[in-house]
Amino acid sequence: MNIGNLSKIALKALLNNKMRAFLTMLGIIIGVASVITMIAIGQGSKMSIRAQISEMGSNIIMIHPGGERRAGVRMDPSEMQTLKIENYETLRNECVFISGISPLVNSSGQLVSGNNNYPSSVSGVGLDYLNIRQLKISDGEMFSASDIQTSAKVCVIGKTIADNLFPDGGDPVGKTIRFNQVPFRVVGVLESKGYNSMGMDQDDIVLAPYTTVMKRLLAVTYLESIFASALSEEMTDLATEEISSILRREHKLKDTDANDFEIRSQQELSQMLNTTTDLMTTLLACIAGISLIVGGIGIMNIMYVSVTERTKEIGLRMSVGAKGSDILAQFLIEAVIISITGGIIGVLTGFGASLGVKFIARWPVFIQPWSVILSFAVCTVTGIFFGWYPAKKAADLDPIDALRYE
Amino acid sequence: MNKSVIELIDIRRDFTVGDETVHALRGVSFSISEGEFVTIMGTSGSGKSTLLNILGCLDTPTGGEYYLDGISVRKMSKSQRAVLRNRKIGFVFQNYNLLAKTTALENVELPLMYNSKIGTSERRERAKQALKAVGLENRMEHKSNQMSGGQMQRVAIARALVNDPAVILADEATGNLDTRTSFEILVLLQQLHAEGRTIIFVTHNPEIARYSCRNIKLTDGHIVEDTLNQNILSAADTLAGLPVEND
Numbered sequence: 001m002n003i004g005n006l007s008k009i010a011l012k013a014l015l016n017n018k019m020r021a022f023l024t025m026l027g028i029i030i031g032v033a034s035v036i037t038m039i040a041i042g043q044g045s046k047m048s049i050r051a052q053i054s055e056m057g058s059n060i061i062m063i064h065p066g067g068e069r070r071a072g073v074r075m076d077p078s079e080m081q082t083l084k085i086e087n088y089e090t091l092r093n094e095c096v097f098i099s100g101i102s103p104l105v106n107s108s109g110q111l112v113s114g115n116n117n118y119p120s121s122v123s124g125v126g127l128d129y130l131n132i133r134q135l136k137i138s139d140g141e142m143f144s145a146s147d148i149q150t151s152a153k154v155c156v157i158g159k160t161i162a163d164n165l166f167p168d169g170g171d172p173v174g175k176t177i178r179f180n181q182v183p184f185r186v187v188g189v190l191e192s193k194g195y196n197s198m199g200m201d202q203d204d205i206v207l208a209p210y211t212t213v214m215k216r217l218l219a220v221t222y223l224e225s226i227f228a229s230a231l232s233e234e235m236t237d238l239a240t241e242e243i244s245s246i247l248r249r250e251h252k253l254k255d256t257d258a259n260d261f262e263i264r265s266q267q268e269l270s271q272m273l274n275t276t277t278d279l280m281t282t283l284l285a286c287i288a289g290i291s292l293i294v295g296g297i298g299i300m301n302i303m304y305v306s307v308t309e310r311t312k313e314i315g316l317r318m319s320v321g322a323k324g325s326d327i328l329a330q331f332l333i334e335a336v337i338i339s340i341t342g343g344i345i346g347v348l349t350g351f352g353a354s355l356g357v358k359f360i361a362r363w364p365v366f367i368q369p370w371s372v373i374l375s376f377a378v379c380t381v382t383g384i385f386f387g388w389y390p391a392k393k394a395a396d397l398d399p400i401d402a403l404r405y406e
Numbered sequence: 407m408n409k410s411v412i413e414l415i416d417i418r419r420d421f422t423v424g425d426e427t428v429h430a431l432r433g434v435s436f437s438i439s440e441g442e443f444v445t446i447m448g449t450s451g452s453g454k455s456t457l458l459n460i461l462g463c464l465d466t467p468t469g470g471e472y473y474l475d476g477i478s479v480r481k482m483s484k485s486q487r488a489v490l491r492n493r494k495i496g497f498v499f500q501n502y503n504l505l506a507k508t509t510a511l512e513n514v515e516l517p518l519m520y521n522s523k524i525g526t527s528e529r530r531e532r533a534k535q536a537l538k539a540v541g542l543e544n545r546m547e548h549k550s551n552q553m554s555g556g557q558m559q560r561v562a563i564a565r566a567l568v569n570d571p572a573v574i575l576a577d578e579a580t581g582n583l584d585t586r587t588s589f590e591i592l593v594l595l596q597q598l599h600a601e602g603r604t605i606i607f608v609t610h611n612p613e614i615a616r617y618s619c620r621n622i623k624l625t626d627g628h629i630v631e632d633t634l635n636q637n638i639l640s641a642a643d644t645l646a647g648l649p650v651e652n653d
């Protein structure tokens with residue numbers, strides 16, 4: 001018996017009963033689509049949290065003054081002044097597990113240029129700050145090491161600042177802006193980073209030499225914090241330990257003393273968030289698994305019923321000369337067509353639903369290739385098996401028994 | 407004497423229902439030659455359908471020998487019997503047994519679909535010829551649910567003809583039809599017989615036996631009568647003599 005004729009027979013049988021074929025497919029479509037969508041939502045939130053962390057720089061280590069903070073306990077002001085410039089310099093010279101390090105001091109106030117003003121803050125930083133925070137200069141250049149040495153009144157501004165102070169679109173580089181009456185020459189503009197995933201404007205930023213901010217704006221000798229980046233994400237722990245031991249030595253702490261500073265790394269944060277998102281993914285995977293099982297049972301039922309109700313047709317085909325193997329091949333081809341078509345529609349529906357969630361509900365989604373393969377495989381195999389099994393039983397009947405079947 | 411198409415030797419068929427054994431056929435022997443038009447008669451439950459199903463290789467006898475066109479059927483496997491049905495037998499059922507939602511042409515093509523020796527164009531051509539032979543040349547694209555009972559039975563006869571079988575088997579083929587349509591079908595069968603076809607027609611209606619050339623009568627699984635009809639009536643004449651319905 002040639003497969004061409006059997007395919008024709010199978011296709012005709014399907015087209016003659018579009019509703020039955022569609023209902024059979026529906027189980028497969030829902031099974032596949034729901035699994036893909038659920039996993040996509042789970043993975044999406046996981047990736048979005050990862051992205052939030054890495055857009056800040058995944059190797060970042062933040063050093064703050066003061067010991068371990070406890071809620072509701074006001075800190076002694078002296079505790080806030082434990083980080084000195086000398087500490088920063090020692091760390092810069094001695095640490096081997098870091099690729100960059102920069103002090104950070106902030107001063108907030110009003111920025112003025114001509115008739116335009118904008119409330120913002122100036123961050124006093126070192127040269128490494130750009131690399132640590134993954135910032136880039138798009139116009140002009142970064143201030144120099146000698147600017148830091150001489151506490152020069154120069155700054156680099158973000159796009160939001162440039163747009164607000166120079167609304168005519170003029171080039172800010174070379175212009176002078178005032179911050180709390182102190183004139184700063186703009187030497188560079190940062191490449192725009194847009195909003196971060198928490199909705200904060202990352203372009204609302206002014207960077208100046210930390211020496212300038214400390215001496216000329218704040219008149220302080222201590223640092224608010226020190227930012228460093230580990231050589232790699234894996235070396236974050238080593239770098240943290242190294243920094244801690246250097247700072248303890250510099251602060252002359254005894255073994256029994258607690259730290260008078262606090263070190264936090266992004267890695268720590270990301271581990272914590274990962275646990276949460278993994279839990280969520282597991283939960284969604286469970287729901288998806290259940291829909292897969294329900295879908296599978298649905299496929300099973302409709303396949304079984306539709307083959308059984310066609311026993312008489314099977315009898316008729318056998319009476320005009322179809323062999324058991326012909327019948328089996330026909331139903332197998334039908335099941336394969338239905339299952340594969342349903343599977344493909346299910347995958348497309350899953351993609352569509354995932355995109356719908358992304359654009360309508362504004363949730364982050366990520367379509368996992370393995371979820372597509374798994375759900376497609378499970379549903380089509382179920383469909384094919386339960387199309388094959390009752391057909392096999394029918395094909396084994398004597399033609400006369402199949403014909404008499406009511 | 408023509409060569410024999412069907413040769414039955416002591417055919418028995420028992421059915422087991424629960425603890426009881428029903429003897430539907432209790433040793434039936436006869437032979438039918440090429441070109442005969444035989445009616446098998448008997449009351450309901452006498453074993454006619456059981457016999458015909460065995461003749462059509464749809465059912466296997468419990469005992470006895472059956473030669474179809476000289477081939478012993480008893481020792482055949484299921485799929486060999488399927489091939490035999492496909493090449494040598496045309497079956498016409500009381501309830502037509504057409505594929506639903508399928509055109510007359512496609513229904514008639516069906517047996518040839520299971521014969522890989524026949525290509526698409528030959529299949530189509532032969533199906534058209536068969537439909538023409540039963541007078542349905544202008545109903546080829548009608549679906550089974552768009553036809554009357556008589557037309558459906560004609561399609562079924564065309565389907566039985568299309569593989570050029572050694573024998574056409576009809577089980578109460580006029581059982582669901584009114585008198586007029588029944589005679590139209592009989593006219594068709596007589597015509598096919600005149601063209602040389604071998605036909606076996608099962609009926610419980612003794613009237614119909616008068617239009618065939620040989621009558622076999624079954625009672626309770628036995629042959630009680632096997633006679634040649636000396637005075638074959640013409641179905642066409644009877645049809646012409648029927649009162650015309652006023653509508």
Ligand SMILES: Nc1ncnc2c1ncn2[C@@H]1O[C@H](COP(=O)(O)OP(=O)(O)O)[C@@H](O)[C@H]1O
Nearest residue numbers: 421423428430449450451452453454455456457
């Ligand atoms: N599949 C079956 N199982 C059990 N008994 C059957 C079966 N088919 C037929 N019979 C019995 O065999 C006898 C003959 O049946 P059948 O050949 O259908 O008679 P007819 O066609 O002459 O009316 C009946 O008594 C019937 O009950």
Ligand SMILES: [Mg+2]
Nearest residue numbers: 454455456578
């Ligand atoms: Mg009967």
